Amino acid sequence: MEKIFFNGCIRTLDDAGCVAEAVGIENGKIAFIGTNEEAQKIPSEEKTDLQGRLLLPGFVDTHLHMLHYAFVERSVKLFDCKSVEEALEAAHKRLEEHAGKPLTWLYCRGWNEEHFDEPRYPLKEELDALSKEIPIIMVRVCGHVAVCNTPGLERLKKIPQFAEIAKDVDFETGLLKENAVQFYSSVLEAPSQEEVESYIVYSAKKLNECGFTGVQSDDLASLPGKNWKRIMNAYKALDARGELNVRHYEQCLFERAEDAKAFIEEGYRTGQRGDHFTIGPMKLIQDGSLGARTAAMNESYEDSPGNTGIITFTQEELDDLFAFFDRYQMQAAVHCIGDRAMDMVIEAIAKSPYRKDNAKNRHGIVHCQITNPRILKEMKEHDILAYIQPVFVDLDMNTVEPAIGAHRMEGIYAWKSMLDLGIHASGGSDAPVDSFDAMENIYFAVTRKNIYGEPEEGWIPSERLSVDEAVKLFTKDAAYASYTEDENGTIEIGKNADFVILEKDIYKIDPNEIKTTKVDMTILGGRTVYERKCDINKISR
Template sequence: MDLILTNGKIYTMDKNRTVAEAMAVEDHIIRAVGSTEEMLKLKKDNTIIYDLEGKTLLPGFNDSHMHLVNYGYSLTQVNLIGISSIEELNKRVSYFIDENKIEEGRWIRGRGWNQDYFTGEKRFPSRYDLDKISATNPIVVTRACGHVVVVNSKALEVLNIGKETEQIEGGQFDLDENGEPTGVFRENAVGLVYDNLPTPTIEEIKDMMRNAIRDMNKAGITSVGTDDFEALPDRNYENILKAYKELKEENKLNIRIYEQCLLSNIDKLQGFIDKGYRTSMGDNLFKIGPLKLLIDGSLGARTAALMKPYSDDPNTVGITTATDKELYNLVDLAHRNNIQVAIHGIGDKAMYMAFSAIEKSLKNSPKENHRHGIVHCQITDEYLLDKFKELNAIAYIQPIFLDYDWKIVRDRVGEAREKTSYNWKTMVNKGVAITCGSDSPVETFDVMKGIYEAVTRKDLDGNPKDGWLPEQKLTVDEAVYGYTMGGAYASFEEDIKGSLEVDKLADMVLLSEDIFNIDEEDIKNVDIHMTILGGKIVYI
């Protein structure tokens, strides 16, 4: 054996929820699970023995939906998370320019602001706000959700965008009373900005990946479902694939990747298919995952697509980035070519569209084990909740979203729609397959915080006191399952990972506390002591 772990409390997450004391690993695989005495009998001269000292060992965490490259990219930008005003935004960007001695003419990027956290006036920044920072550097700051960006006047000049510029289908840039752009770009119109930014090199992309993976390993994450294809300005997915391939060849890919392939139109998807790409193509470190489709925006920005107008803005129902026909054509083409589909749907209208496309595709080409799903699935109603089970669709949920969303849901959609939204316990009770993630860098990928919010239905400040829609609380077991076996199921890999069983990959995480037997309020404070990928310690 290469590694023997002894004297632990090992929650295997197998079907019987076996709790063991020790485990033996060889050639990246779990070879035996049992007592310390039994495992030590398998010791060889070169075996490493690690005493867990009674601590809790779980299967490595699987963040089923995030943006790994975008998170790595965000580390090179101005961090705007947690700012409380436009003035503070300006100060942070100005400090970044001075601290890094940014030359005139170079683009400045920032990410993470959320107007709902502003004290005083809760509005989007505008070009005129950002003009106070610089008139010589083009500036773009991205809202936390990633669905809205704001640029300054210099950026509009560089982009050659003015009152004569045509609007973009499936998005918009805001205009003032004189018809001039205010600097705010929403949904598909964001591409007018992103498509013209400087493109990182392959080595720069690899640096972003390495930095992101390092941070994820610290959080106990060993697998991710990640949407990377359009994370960078050139939207060249071959560069993303090349960077991952080179990291793997350099033995620096310390995380398992299930690539959620964002291909936004039929020509891109057909070209992808023509190159031979299919779901599950790859190996245990990197696999092609589902076709990722984006059909609405975010609740915070009021761009999530709703069946009825927003309660706090009756003039809008949000934005859809594709027609029903366009969506169906993409889903059906993928389905017929054995490509799984994961559709971004936050608003109820987006999910109605998604399920319609999936159902028609299944009717045309029946397939039981398709594992198509909806990513986010937030503003649901009874019909949609039943449809998940009826179509055997996966629900990709992000428990950490509660940290912000519980404060705005009733304002955005009203009390009636609120009651059937973020209904995770209802999904579990209906037998819907759920899998947990973070949507990072939109929110933190700290799994302990995600489990805490799933179990308590509270934000990280402990509000509301009794939990938001408390009947929708998950148990600790259900939440841990969502971050382990749930993610493995979503990638067709439940037979090789997601639980600590013989002949499965030796991916695991050591915790400072037993989260099954502590006060649920303390779960968010539990530390990660060690992360193991394929029997190799990648964080300690």
């Protein structure tokens, strides 16, 4: 056998809940699971003493923006800013750094007015004071609201789709909403394929460091220029060269129905795959965000009377799209935060006349935040997946009730209720909206506390998950969402040897310690793609 890991706590997550001491690898697959005594009798090229450490199936983030994460990391990050002035200063500093080689545009991301000393949005005139020569955009943390300067607005007016997004542009304040934010990327120069590949490699490295061996990522519209074919080619090229260090399941986003249909009519289908790159579901965005008060609600926002948010597609358009997806054997995943958006998507899925004939009909709702008992019952009835983000506990717990009112708090962020009903729920981060740190995400799911350990009993404590349930969101349940439950997600003979080794047994420690637990090693197909400097003992023979 090529490799054996022994003397560990190996939680297989199989249906029987088996816990083993040793696991062996041959040709990238799991070839042995058993005891230390059995492992010692098997000849192996390399044996690794886990010294009691916990070994789990590799983690999978089922909704993030992997390419945009890398792009934001190289842009001006505003996530920690406490005021508009701090955000402006961060942008000014980047412009000064490039004074010798002037920039042609400046992209900034991450401000959140709810964390500002004076809660307000930046203004066009403030960005104009930074530069009237180059486009500057400051995108809110949620990605559904932004502010840009005059040069940015002037370029935006010239794109072919401007007539479609004009209603979401305020020329007085520079404020952009929803599709106007998405289409702003069209005014910026598209990176080369080589640059796109560098973004992918960077993100994969950071994901490996957090124990991830797989992602389900929304990337095709995530970079300037929105050149989705170049992005696909970059992934395929890395995959062909054996340089893609995560198993990637692409959530294919197109903002317009005609573009989504054209993609399918070109022959793309859910499940088409290379070694590590696979075409996943069509991705739709049906409403906005809670922070921007654009999530589609059945009742007005508590703090914004008369405002029920926005929808992207009418019911008739959604019905048509789901019938089309089912006819052409496509899975679909739809961004829905508000209850009205979810109602519309559930109705469209239920009405599709072709769903029963679609082999890829595991349709899902991404985020599923403002649910209620009726919505959850209907999701179970129509077998709709839930792509949830435990990290949103930290982001949203203090802002939800003021936005929607106490009377709508029953059944929101209802992850335990989902699992108890038998809804297939899987875990993600929505990075770069928030961190994809797996240990933090599991901590949030288990404790329902923020990163500082508050409140003591957790926010809506009835929705806390067990450690096992939280781990399965990022392993076994994630595999189901990508039709790979026969290949990944559990440690069983014949499956891919994708593992994460942790420094502590998170099943046994104080749940408050989970968030600081370190990943010691990440293994993809039997190959070590990340190793922390620690004293795991490898014995080569």
